[in-house]
Amino acid sequence: MSVVTVEVGLGDRAYDILIGPGLIARGGELIQQRLPKARAAIVTDENVAAAHLEPLVASLSAAGNVPAVIKLPAGEKTKSFDSLQTVVDDIIAARLERGDAVIALGGGVIGDLTGFAAGIVRRGMNFVQMPTSLLAQVDSSVGGKTGINSPRGKNLIGVFHQPKLVLADTAALDTLPLREFRAGYAEVAKYGLIDRPDFFAWLETNWREVFSGGAARIEAIAQSCRAKADVVARDEFETGDRALLNLGHTFGHALEAATAYDGSRLVHGEGVAIGMALAHRFSARLNMASPDDAARVEAHLRDVGLPWRMADIPGALPDAEALFGYITQDKKVSRGALTFILTRGIGQSFIARDVPASEVISFLKENHAG
Amino acid sequence: MSVVTVEVGLGDRAYDILIGPGLIARGGELIQQRLPKARAAIVTDENVAAAHLEPLVASLSAAGNVPAVIKLPAGEKTKSFDSLQTVVDDIIAARLERGDAVIALGGGVIGDLTGFAAGIVRRGMNFVQMPTSLLAQVDSSVGGKTGINSPRGKNLIGVFHQPKLVLADTAALDTLPLREFRAGYAEVAKYGLIDRPDFFAWLETNWREVFSGGAARIEAIAQSCRAKADVVARDEFETGDRALLNLGHTFGHALEAATAYDGSRLVHGEGVAIGMALAHRFSARLNMASPDDAARVEAHLRDVGLPWRMADIPGALPDAEALFGYITQDKKVSRGALTFILTRGIGQSFIARDVPASEVISFLKENHAG
Numbered sequence: 001m002s003v004v005t006v007e008v009g010l011g012d013r014a015y016d017i018l019i020g021p022g023l024i025a026r027g028g029e030l031i032q033q034r035l036p037k038a039r040a041a042i043v044t045d046e047n048v049a050a051a052h053l054e055p056l057v058a059s060l061s062a063a064g065n066v067p068a069v070i071k072l073p074a075g076e077k078t079k080s081f082d083s084l085q086t087v088v089d090d091i092i093a094a095r096l097e098r099g100d101a102v103i104a105l106g107g108g109v110i111g112d113l114t115g116f117a118a119g120i121v122r123r124g125m126n127f128v129q130m131p132t133s134l135l136a137q138v139d140s141s142v143g144g145k146t147g148i149n150s151p152r153g154k155n156l157i158g159v160f161h162q163p164k165l166v167l168a169d170t171a172a173l174d175t176l177p178l179r180e181f182r183a184g185y186a187e188v189a190k191y192g193l194i195d196r197p198d199f200f201a202w203l204e205t206n207w208r209e210v211f212s213g214g215a216a217r218i219e220a221i222a223q224s225c226r227a228k229a230d231v232v233a234r235d236e237f238e239t240g241d242r243a244l245l246n247l248g249h250t251f252g253h254a255l256e257a258a259t260a261y262d263g264s265r266l267v268h269g270e271g272v273a274i275g276m277a278l279a280h281r282f283s284a285r286l287n288m289a290s291p292d293d294a295a296r297v298e299a300h301l302r303d304v305g306l307p308w309r310m311a312d313i314p315g316a317l318p319d320a321e322a323l324f325g326y327i328t329q330d331k332k333v334s335r336g337a338l339t340f341i342l343t344r345g346i347g348q349s350f351i352a353r354d355v356p357a358s359e360v361i362s363f364l365k366e367n368h369a370g
Numbered sequence: 371m372s373v374v375t376v377e378v379g380l381g382d383r384a385y386d387i388l389i390g391p392g393l394i395a396r397g398g399e400l401i402q403q404r405l406p407k408a409r410a411a412i413v414t415d416e417n418v419a420a421a422h423l424e425p426l427v428a429s430l431s432a433a434g435n436v437p438a439v440i441k442l443p444a445g446e447k448t449k450s451f452d453s454l455q456t457v458v459d460d461i462i463a464a465r466l467e468r469g470d471a472v473i474a475l476g477g478g479v480i481g482d483l484t485g486f487a488a489g490i491v492r493r494g495m496n497f498v499q500m501p502t503s504l505l506a507q508v509d510s511s512v513g514g515k516t517g518i519n520s521p522r523g524k525n526l527i528g529v530f531h532q533p534k535l536v537l538a539d540t541a542a543l544d545t546l547p548l549r550e551f552r553a554g555y556a557e558v559a560k561y562g563l564i565d566r567p568d569f570f571a572w573l574e575t576n577w578r579e580v581f582s583g584g585a586a587r588i589e590a591i592a593q594s595c596r597a598k599a600d601v602v603a604r605d606e607f608e609t610g611d612r613a614l615l616n617l618g619h620t621f622g623h624a625l626e627a628a629t630a631y632d633g634s635r636l637v638h639g640e641g642v643a644i645g646m647a648l649a650h651r652f653s654a655r656l657n658m659a660s661p662d663d664a665a666r667v668e669a670h671l672r673d674v675g676l677p678w679r680m681a682d683i684p685g686a687l688p689d690a691e692a693l694f695g696y697i698t699q700d701k702k703v704s705r706g707a708l709t710f711i712l713t714r715g716i717g718q719s720f721i722a723r724d725v726p727a728s729e730v731i732s733f734l735k736e737n738h739a740g
């Protein structure tokens with residue numbers, strides 16, 4: 001299996017995403033090609049360090065670049081001000097300069113935090129993403145959005161800071177817990193549902209090989225990166241089109257909040273899976289899409305083992321009004337209307353700016369588990 | 371006295387600097403013109419709040435925009451991670467969105483901290499500078515460099531985040547302690563010494579009126595902003611020419627560090643004043659500039675009441691080797707040579723990339739106070 005390259009076309013901030021097996025162990029050489037002479041610091045979490053740190057350290061050292069290593073606890077709580085300060089202090093303590101490289105080795109948590117730190121030390125250092133979760137490979141490592149959480153909301157603090165290089169080692173996903181893999185797969189399916197109907201159909205046929213790790217895995221990740229890179233190139237700073245990437249996320253975020261971000265009940269990608277199914281069902285209810293398309297989405301999510309309806313979430317959920325309250329915490333309601341990502345069918349999503357609040361509440365009541 | 375406008379030409383990040391008396395009391399109206407509908411938060415320090423907060427709050431409120439107020443202790447220690455977190459949390463708690471305005475009302479400390487916070491909340495909010503110290507009006511509020519200090523060095527953490535508008539109320543400077551005014555004046559003189567010999571000559575004639583607050587004050591601030599804006603427009607992200615702004619700062623920073631940043635002995639602008647005199651004297655010693663020009667710089671600094679030689683610093687200084695150590699903490703020595711801003715005469719500064727370390731040490735020995 002060979003390595004696939006996806007270019008992210010952002011003018012003088014353009015960079016390559018390399019996708020394939022074994023890239024972590026080649027990190028030293030690949031980084032040196034792009035950033036000759038750069039010294040390096042690796043930021044990682046304890047789970048990822050146990051499985052993948054050593055080959056990266058060895059490879060950098062072999063290239064004459066013995067890295068500083070900054071290791072943090074795993075989990076969403078690590079996206080905090082405290083961890084940011086730790087990473088920033090440690091990078092400065094390692095005496096790295098602007099032209100040196102800060103490497104994120106881990107999932108989206110490590111990538112978001114590290115990118116933010118790299119964006120603010122000396123007002124912007126070189127940054128390299130080595131995403132090790134499927135979600136990070138297809139979503140969070142692409143596009144330059146970095147950040148941490150505020151006690152008042154997720155991802156509210158951060159910067160846009162594009163990496164110089166992304167190395168997505170597809171073999172590293174073999175140590176990822178299956179549930180995390182599935183959660184990341186929801187975002188893969190999302191790209192098909194946004195505007196690539198052929199890709200969604202291809203996934204319906206090939207998803208087993210994506211999970212088992214053949215060439216189809218590389219292909220699915222590459223297609224996802226291309227899809228995201230296209231949107232990002234159109235709207236780097238998220239003032240328009242980039243909102244399409246939130247398909248499934250309005251309902252999804254509300255469900256994550258309603259389950260108090262308790263990962264034992266619901267992880268992000270699972271919320272997105274249910275959210276995408278609901279977005280299609282809701283579009284059908286508004287007579288915008290065919291109910292057959294909604295059923296097709298539900299069937300695929302069920303096939304791969306993802307939850308697809310609220311009833312799939314273990315434990316009780318708050319009632320429809322309370323769920324609607326979580327939706328409006330996330331976004332403004334102006335004159336009784338909300339902005340939503342809706343669809344006219346598989347691969348035909350669009351930004352709807354005037355969805356009546358009353359319709360959302362009725363829909364939530366009809367689809368509520370309780 | 372009328373208001374002067376200086377445009378900072380940065381393409382789609384271009385903005386105006388308005389300079390003149392009474393602008394704080396017109397803040398509400400002037401911000402509303404540029405950012406209609408934006409809600410606002412004011413960040414300020416206790417000294418500035420006592421003198422200037424009320425008219426700004428009144429003016430914004432009159433424009434229908436009752437601001438949130440975030441007040442911090444005065445002083446360099448406020449440029450810390452802790453204050454950053456406070457400001458960020460308070461902005462989010464005030465429920466401001468990306469299009470709302472974060473206003474810095476204060477000196478360079480408040481401007482640097484607030485600009486950084488505005489740059490990272492929601493990955494970049496609208497930012498308005500209302501500089502109230504001379505240093506902030508002629509230097510820190512122009513150019514978009516924001517940040518905080520690390521325990522390991524000043525200004526090491528931050529982002530480039532350009533304001534949407536700068537309002538420099540020249541009458542607000544009347545409450546500034548004279549010593550702070552003088553320190554800011556060192557940076558005004560710096561622009562003349564970098565590449566505007568006519569401006570330096572004009573200052574030699576008109577400095578009294580700059581201090582007393584007539585039209586010459588507005589003119590001097592406007593010239594300084596134009597000078598800085600020119601450099602910034604050529605090199606927004608400080609990869610080249612912007613280094614010229616560091617004239618006097620290599621020696622100055624070393625002296626600040628050597629006096630442990632004790633403001634009772636030396637404030638930043640005083641360090642810059644001595645640093646500029648030394649840079650001219652050093653250039654003369656290297657046979658690059660005339661000793662007459664060095665003497666002219668020294669005379670002007672002495673006239674306005676600024677320190678101009680190491681002997682002017684109260685208390686004992688470390689010896690020349692130790693001072694050289696502080697210089698190399700600030701910058702790399704590669705193969706025995708350093709980068710310095712030197713000059714061929716008044717208004718003829720340049721970036722010298724191969725200044726021999728041995729020359730610097732000999733020069734420091736000759737000019738040492740002890």
Ligand SMILES: NC(=O)c1ccc[n+]([C@@H]2O[C@H](COP(=O)([O-])OP(=O)(O)OC[C@H]3O[C@@H](n4cnc5c(N)ncnc54)[C@H](O)[C@@H]3O)[C@@H](O)[C@H]2O)c1
Nearest residue numbers: 047074107108109110132133135136139140145172175176
């Ligand atoms: N920046 C963006 O554009 C963007 C987009 C989507 C999501 N995100 C963010 O991404 C985060 C979620 O990312 P995530 O799902 O990767 O979470 P994560 O980083 O917490 O990783 C999930 C778990 O898998 C472990 N793990 C990762 N790679 C592994 C591997 N190869 N082997 C064994 N264990 C491994 C991690 O230690 C962690 O326990 C969220 O914070 C979300 O806000 C950001």
Ligand SMILES: NC(=O)c1ccc[n+]([C@@H]2O[C@H](COP(=O)([O-])OP(=O)(O)OC[C@H]3O[C@@H](n4cnc5c(N)ncnc54)[C@H](O)[C@@H]3O)[C@@H](O)[C@H]2O)c1
Nearest residue numbers: 417444477478479480502503505506509510515542545546
């Ligand atoms: N961002 C940049 O490009 C840049 C450039 C130069 C300096 N700086 C930074 O600027 C800072 C120094 O700025 P500064 O000298 O303004 O310091 P400062 O903000 O601490 O202000 C100096 C003192 O004057 C007080 N003050 C300010 N305005 C006043 C007024 N109108 N009336 C009464 N008191 C007033 C303040 O409360 C403070 O006590 C440093 O942290 C430096 O690193 C940044």
Ligand SMILES: [Zn+2]
Nearest residue numbers: 187249268272
């Ligand atoms: Zn997502």
Ligand SMILES: [Zn+2]
Nearest residue numbers: 557619638642
């Ligand atoms: Zn200065």
